Amino acid sequence: MKTNDLILQTITKIAIFIILAFSLHLFFAGHYTPGGGFIGGLMTAAALVLLLLAFDAKTVKKIFPFDFIKVAALGLLIAVLTGMGAFLFDVPFLTHTFGYFDIPILGHTGLATAVLFDIGVYLVVIGVTMTIIQTIGEDE
Amino acid sequence: MNNFVILPILIPLVTGIVLIFFKNNIPLQKWISVIASVATIVVSAILVQSVFTGGIQTLQIGNWNPPYGIVLVADMLAALLVLTASIVSLATLLFAFRTIGEPRERFYFYPVVQFLMVGVFGAFMTGDLFNLFVFFEVMLMSSYVLIVLGGTKVQLRESIKYILVNIISSALFVAAVALLYGVAGTLNMADLSQKISESGQTGLLTVIAVMFLIVFGLKGAIFPLFFWLPGSYQAPPTAITALFGALLTKVGVYSITRVFTLIFHHDTAFTHTIISVLAALTIVVGVIGAVAYWDVKKIIIYNIMTAVGVILIGVATMSTTSLAGSIFYVVHDMIVKGALFFLVGAMAILSGTFDLKKMGGLIKNHPVLGWLFFIAVVTIAGIPPLSGFVGKLLIVQGSLENGDYILAGVVLLSSLLVLYSVMKIFMNGFWGETKLSIQEEKGTTKGLILPTALLLSLSIALGLGAEWFLPYFNEAAETLMNPSIYIDAVLKE
Numbered sequence: 001m002k003t004n005d006l007i008l009q010t011i012t013k014i015a016i017f018i019i020l021a022f023s024l025h026l027f028f029a030g031h032y033t034p035g036g037g038f039i040g041g042l043m044t045a046a047a048l049v050l051l052l053l054a055f056d057a058k059t060v061k062k063i064f065p066f067d068f069i070k071v072a073a074l075g076l077l078i079a080v081l082t083g084m085g086a087f088l089f090d091v092p093f094l095t096h097t098f099g100y101f102d103i104p105i106l107g108h109t110g111l112a113t114a115v116l117f118d119i120g121v122y123l124v125v126i127g128v129t130m131t132i133i134q135t136i137g138e139d140e
Numbered sequence: 141m142n143n144f145v146i147l148p149i150l151i152p153l154v155t156g157i158v159l160i161f162f163k164n165n166i167p168l169q170k171w172i173s174v175i176a177s178v179a180t181i182v183v184s185a186i187l188v189q190s191v192f193t194g195g196i197q198t199l200q201i202g203n204w205n206p207p208y209g210i211v212l213v214a215d216m217l218a219a220l221l222v223l224t225a226s227i228v229s230l231a232t233l234l235f236a237f238r239t240i241g242e243p244r245e246r247f248y249f250y251p252v253v254q255f256l257m258v259g260v261f262g263a264f265m266t267g268d269l270f271n272l273f274v275f276f277e278v279m280l281m282s283s284y285v286l287i288v289l290g291g292t293k294v295q296l297r298e299s300i301k302y303i304l305v306n307i308i309s310s311a312l313f314v315a316a317v318a319l320l321y322g323v324a325g326t327l328n329m330a331d332l333s334q335k336i337s338e339s340g341q342t343g344l345l346t347v348i349a350v351m352f353l354i355v356f357g358l359k360g361a362i363f364p365l366f367f368w369l370p371g372s373y374q375a376p377p378t379a380i381t382a383l384f385g386a387l388l389t390k391v392g393v394y395s396i397t398r399v400f401t402l403i404f405h406h407d408t409a410f411t412h413t414i415i416s417v418l419a420a421l422t423i424v425v426g427v428i429g430a431v432a433y434w435d436v437k438k439i440i441i442y443n444i445m446t447a448v449g450v451i452l453i454g455v456a457t458m459s460t461t462s463l464a465g466s467i468f469y470v471v472h473d474m475i476v477k478g479a480l481f482f483l484v485g486a487m488a489i490l491s492g493t494f495d496l497k498k499m500g501g502l503i504k505n506h507p508v509l510g511w512l513f514f515i516a517v518v519t520i521a522g523i524p525p526l527s528g529f530v531g532k533l534l535i536v537q538g539s540l541e542n543g544d545y546i547l548a549g550v551v552l553l554s555s556l557l558v559l560y561s562v563m564k565i566f567m568n569g570f571w572g573e574t575k576l577s578i579q580e581e582k583g584t585t586k587g588l589i590l591p592t593a594l595l596l597s598l599s600i601a602l603g604l605g606a607e608w609f610l611p612y613f614n615e616a617a618e619t620l621m622n623p624s625i626y627i628d629a630v631l632k633e
Contacts, residue, residue, distance in 0.1 A: 073160035080154055086143075093146045095203040 005054065012054035019047040027122055028115075037118035041125025048130060057137055068134065072127025079120025082113060144190070145199040145214050147183045148222050148261045151176055156254030169250045170237055176254065177230040180261075184223040191219045192612060196619070196629035198267070206267070206630050207328035213267035213630055216616035217467055221264045221394060224471045227598065228386045228478045229257050231591040235482050236379040238587040239489065244289050244377075252289070256282035256383065263391050267630055269320070269327045272395065273313050276359070280306050283388060286380045287372060298375035305368040309358035316351040323348065330630035333402050333623050341406035349404035349411050353396065353418075360392025360448055363421035370429065373441045378485030381437065385444050386478040390470055393448055397455050397466070401620040408458060416456035416547055423449035423554045430561035434496045436484040436569070439561050440477070443520065446554055447473040453547050454535040462538020464610070464617035469531030471613075472602060476519050476528065479595040480562070482588065483513045487569055492582035496565060501574030509585055510570040512592055517566050519599050521559035527603035530610075 027040030051060050083094040098112035155176035162168050191197055191214055199212040214222075233253065240249055259279025266272050284306075288299040321327055323344055324335045336345060354365065361369040369389075373381050396415070404411055422445055429442030447469070454466030484494075486509055491499045503510035515526070522528035532551060539548040602609060619625050 069163075070161060073157050076157045077154075080150070080157065084150070092200055092203050093143055093150070094201050 009054045012050055016047050016050060019050065020044060023047065027118065030118060031112065031114070037121030038125055040118075041122040042129065044122070045126050045129035045133075048126075049133060052133065052137065057134065068127045068130040070127070072124045072131065075120045075123025075125075075127060077120075078123065079117050082116040082120065085113070142197050142199050144183075144187065145197050145212050145265065146201075148180055148187065148226065149212075149258055149265065151180050151183065152254040152257040152261070156251045156258065159251040159254065160248065163248065164246065166242065166245050169245070170233075173233050173250045173254065174230070177226065177233055180226040180257070181223070181230060184219065184226050187214055188216075188219040188223050188612065191216050192615065196626065198630055207326050207331035210271050211267040211328065211330075211630055212265050213330075213626070214265055215619045215626060215629070216612060217394075217397070217620060218264045220467065220471060220612060220616060221390070221474075222261050224474045225257070225260050225264070225387055225390075228474055228595070229253070229383065231478055231482070231595050232379055232383045232386075234591040234594070235382065235485070235588060239379050239485065240377060247289060248285075249289060252282050252285045253383070256286065256387075258282075260387050260391055264394060267329050269317055269329060269332070273310070273317060276313070276391070277310065279388065279391065280310070283384060286383070287376050289380075290377070292375075295375045298372045301368055302372040305358065309355050312351065312358075313355045316348055316355055319351070320345075320348050328630070329398070329402055330627040334627055334631070336403060336406065337623075341404060345404065346407050346410055349400070349407075350414065352399050352404070353411070353415065356392045356395040356399070357418070358392075360389045360396060361422075361445055362418050362448060362452065363425050363445075364418075366422065366425065366445055369445065370438060370441050373444075374435075374437055378437070378481055378488065381441075382478050382481035382485070385441065385481055386474045389444055389448055390474055393451050393455075393470065396452065397620070400455065401458070401463070402623050402626060405458075405623065412456045412458060415452055416544065419449045419452035419456060420547060420550045421449075422446075422452070423550055427554050427557040427561070431557055435494050436487060436496050436499075436565050437481075437494050439496075439565060440480050440484055443480070443558060443561065444477060446558055447477070450532065450535060450551055450554065453551060454531075454538060457535070457538045457542050457544060457547070458621075459538045459542060460614070460617045460621050461541065462535050463620050464613045465531050465534025465536075465538055467616050468534060468606075468610075468613045469528075472519075472527040472531050472599065475595050475599050475602070476516060479512075479592050479599065480516050480520065482592040482595070483509070483516055484565070486585050486588045486592070487513075487565075489583040489588070490581050490585065491576060496568050499569040499575065500572045501570070503570040504574045505578050505581075506585060508589055510566075512589070512596055513566055513570065515596050515600070517559070517562045519596070519603070520562055522555050525600075525603055527599045527606070529603060530606045 023040050023043030026035035026043055027037060030036030048060065048064065086093055086095040096112060096114045098110055100108060100110050103109050155172060159169050159172060197214040200206060201210045201212065256279055259275050259282060262275030263272055263279060266275055284299065284303055287302055288295050317327065324332055326332055326335060357365045373384055400411060400415065426442050426445030426449060430439050430446065433439050433442065451466045451469050454462040454469065487499060487502060488494050490502060519526040519528045522532045532555065536548045536551055
């Protein structure tokens with residue numbers, strides 16, 4: 001029997017943008033309010049899992065043609081390099097700094113190097129979660 | 141501020157990450173791994189020398205002063221163990237090039253080995269109890285992957301046991317850390333040591349100390365917490381067993397040494413008596429296992445337990461002599477256990493079996509392998525010119541000075557039985573009638589002699605040049621005996 005999942009697919013197409021936007025919000029809110037790289041990454045991965053549920057693994061692979069193990073490795077590399085950036089300024093490993101900049105649209109904004117580390121965490125969480133789910137899903 | 145301290149952790153970490161990107165280019169993976177291992181050896185050798193000349197090196201990560209931030213501490217003990225572990229890991233990599241096989245290499249064998257080294261080096265150098273837990277997990281996760289990699293039936297069965305035991309002990313570790321934090325309000329080791337000295341070691345702290353002994357005893361396989369070790373180490377390929385046997389249990393032993401010399405050293409009558417009794421029983425069980433089996437790998441695995449017991453007797457005795465002996469013995473044992481696993485691995489490759497009764501006369505076609513094995517036998521038993529002797533001598537001397545005649549007797553008697561157990565391999569495996577002609581052999585020893593000879597020559601140098609190396613070990617023991625040196629180095633302004 002051919003199932004008809006038109007409703008699920010249509011709602012997914014709309015909901016996925018809301019989920020991704022929320023995950024980005026969680027990611028950037030992490031410094032002052034609850035949130036951060038881990039929960040942001042998990043939420044992004046959840047959006048991708050919703051895609052996997054509504055469509056199939058092949059379609060998702062076409063939309064996001066990444067090797068997710070390499071995404072995780074890239075995240076790790078970013079996090080480590082952020083820590084090693086401290087070597088250039090002759091301060092201990094993982095020393096972070098921040099500053100205030102006037103950015104055109106956002107205005108007066110505080111930027112911290114801790115965000116770079118968090119991007120690493122974000123990518124690792126997405127990479128690991130998607131690797132686990134895809135590996136189990138493709139297993140016959 | 142000294143970023144040099146973190147390099148032994150950082151080099152394998154970056155290497156491991158980079159290797160993931162070259163999943164299918166195995167020759168490149170081999171080259172990068174070897175270069176990174178050599179770099180780690182060089183860096184840790186420099187670290188040892190700078191600790192020797194300049195005292196304890198510390199690094200306050202993120203520029204937060206202890207006890208608020210995480211601090212990495214390279215004292216002599218940590219630096220020596222990092223150097224030894226990096227040498228053993230290079231030899232293991234060389235051995236693995238020939239033996240591990242392409243299917244495993246394709247599935248991230250080399251990156252995982254690098255991550256295992258991150259965990260081991262981190263555990264040796266951290267100055268924070270919770271950070272120690274994290275590095276333990278880094279090490280254990282990598283070891284889970286290595287033990288199951290390949291997916292044969294016996295590996296799957298044993299990895300379930302191994303993971304189960306380690307998850308339970310990790311949970312216990314967290315509980316013990318939580319209790320200690322509840323009592324002392326800090327997790328920095330130097331700060332903990334100071335706070336506990338001020339308050340005196342109360343009953344509750346002794347309970348927590350025993351909890352830590354159970355946790356680290358599970359990792360380091362002491363009696364009666366060794367039950368997972370023989371099966372788990374039997375399952376994976378020999379190169380991986382060598383890495384586990386030389387490094388993983390020693391991290392547990394190191395943690396016991398660190399915790400019971402730095403933090404819980406005020407109620408030695410209770411805690412250190414327990415350690416010495418358990419250590420003696422560990423030796424007894426280890427030699428019984430080593431004498432009983434006819435499986436070459438199992439014999440060496442039970443010898444790991446004997447060594448753990450001998451080291452802990454030195455730690456429990458708590459004198460500078462015996463601690464120096466223990467540290468010497470840890471270094472010696474990491475090297476020689478690696479070499480012994482390589483040798484029995486080579487024997488098994490030649491004869492196609494681990495069963496000693498099916499081997500024989502290997503020395504006729506492989507004299508170099510045979511005499512290397514003989515050197516390893518003599519070293520592990522502790523015959524004078526070689527490295528096993530100095531450590532055991534100092535441990536026995538230390539326990540005799542303390543009047544622990546039974547402990548000294550157990551150590552001496554264990555040497556005899558260890559000698560018997562490995563000599564049994566030598567006499568049955570290498571002497572006697574040649575069972576397989578060179579054409580019938582299942583593999584070659586090509587490329588396997590080099591890593592073994594590397595480790596054994598190091599062991600010989602350690603034994604012959606003991607006079608030259610002993611100042612390093614004595615300094616390590618001095619630092620362990622006087623926690624104030626460590627505390628001052630970490631908590632200085």
